[in-house]
Amino acid sequence: MAEESRNQDAKPCAPQVDIDYQELDDLIFQRSGGDKENLIMILQAISKRYNYLPLPALRYLSAKLGVSMSGIYEIVTFYSMFCLEPRGRNIISVCLGTACHVRGAERIKQSVEDYLGIKAGETTADFKFTLETVRCIGCCSLGPVVVIDEKYHGGMTSDKMLNTLKEMAN
Numbered sequence: 001m002a003e004e005s006r007n008q009d010a011k012p013c014a015p016q017v018d019i020d021y022q023e024l025d026d027l028i029f030q031r032s033g034g035d036k037e038n039l040i041m042i043l044q045a046i047s048k049r050y051n052y053l054p055l056p057a058l059r060y061l062s063a064k065l066g067v068s069m070s071g072i073y074e075i076v077t078f079y080s081m082f083c084l085e086p087r088g089r090n091i092i093s094v095c096l097g098t099a100c101h102v103r104g105a106e107r108i109k110q111s112v113e114d115y116l117g118i119k120a121g122e123t124t125a126d127f128k129f130t131l132e133t134v135r136c137i138g139c140c141s142l143g144p145v146v147v148i149d150e151k152y153h154g155g156m157t158s159d160k161m162l163n164t165l166k167e168m169a170n
């Protein structure tokens, strides 16, 4: 019983990330010449590969480029596009900017939350989905807009969103 109550608040464990250091070398050197001036570009490439910035990858990057970890953290924490926490394999971003909001974006967000059982900013326990919200992504005329894994979906509705999620879940 004590064991059960101790585990009630336990958060899902993030899946272990296996860093392929050969691949990481490619990200660091082939695309940017391993130049510390291109640090942001390199961080973007690592983030794109893992959907977040794994600590072992940052330590490796620090050693390879000769940039301190505090220097890397300074950049990572400055730009909102970078995330240090593991995120799901699929990133769903619902735009809640004004134009999308008046066209029902809040309802779409709610339907995603209900379907996945998470709130905006959270990741499902199986690390399949992360739900995020954004404020205007510059294509208001297509609103409401949802970005799923970097692909823009305009004219979104709750029904379309749920169908898309069901397809992705299979």
Ligand code: FES
Binding pocket: 095, 096, 097, 098, 099, 100, 101, 135, 136, 137, 138, 139, 140, 141, 143, 145
């Ligand atoms: S308000 Fe959603 S794209 Fe501009």
